[in-house]
Amino acid sequence: MVERVVPEGQRRRRRPTKQGAVLSERLIIETALRLVAQHGADALSVRRLGAALGADPSSLYRYFRNTDDLLLALADEFVGRAQEGWEPTGDWRADLREMGLRVHAVYLANPQVALLAAHRTTGRVHETAAVERILGILRGAGFPDAMAVPIYHAFIDQALAFAALDAAALALPEPAREADEAVWLAAYGELPAATHPNIAATLPLLAEEMRSSGYPFALELTLDAAAARLPGRRA
Structure with missing residues (x-):
């Protein structure tokens, strides 16, 4: 174009x-x-x-x-879908958690597009609305601007990075995806405790955990870290 x-x-x-x-x-x-x-x-x-x-x-x-202009429109469409029907509750942790999970879920529902668009900055209507909302949540919770901005940065980049990572896995052909998942038991399960004691001790938990996205837990860790930096530590 x-x-x-x-x-x-x-x-x-x-x-x-x-x-x-x-x-x-x-x-x-x-x-x-x-x-x-x-x-x-x-x-x-x-x-x-x-x-x-x-x-x-x-x-x-x-x-x-051009096609890049269209790609930016697709990225902004995803951000818009993540915000559809969302209403703030006044609980900053709950609101950020919901927003992050929504962004992640929208991209995973469309993994091929996520691979193309998760890393793009559009400057369009839905993205600017999301930036305004998330900053509003943080500032309303009492974070000073010098802290609200880097927390926003870490929060949204984490959501999009996990979306791209998990979308890449979902976009794999099914045999390749199943083979990757099987490695945790097939390969790691064969490692002797004498040489790999930590893997051997945690293998059942490890094999189960690695079958799903690490994003929900990573998000909680980020929210915990943010709460610890809130003036007065009001979680």
């Missing part, structure tokens, strides 16, 4: 696409999400999108400057 986006008021396509739908930014985003979920990163191309939409690929220029 080249940079020649049409202003918002001039974007509406007058005629339906071959599938009978009127082209819109929303339709393009939903179609792109479906294609990437089915076919991976290679599906995010003008040619494939145009074919899926039943529209001339050049018409996408009216909505997005």
Whole structure:
């Protein structure tokens, strides 16, 4: 794509696409999400999108400057989905926990897109709303600004990093994913206690723990660390 986006008021396509739908930014985003979920990163191309939409690929220029602009829209869509229906409770720990788990869950529901978008900064409406909300939670809890900002940084990067890590595992072909999980018993279970006493002692717990995401526990550790830095230590 080249940079020649049409202003918002001039974007509406007058005629339906071959599938009978009127082209819109929303339709393009939903179609792109479906294609990437089915076919991976290679599906995010003008040619494939145009074919899926039943529209001339050049018409996408009216909505997005290039494929990277579209990718940022997909990333912002995920942040928006994570906030749908969320309401603050006034308990800063509960609110941050809920927000982090929502972000993580949205990306894991769409692992192929997560691999492309979890590390991006969009500056768009949903992302800016999330930044405002999370900073509001921290400042409202009593964290001074010089502490609220790095806690926000650690909190959101942790959620997105685990989302990308766990999404990468989910995006593996099923045989590869099952083989990875089996290693904990097949390989680690064969290690003798004489040479690996700590692994041998914890193996049942270790094998079970490593089958799931470490994010929920890591999130609690982060919240504990944040609480310890709160003036007055009001957890």
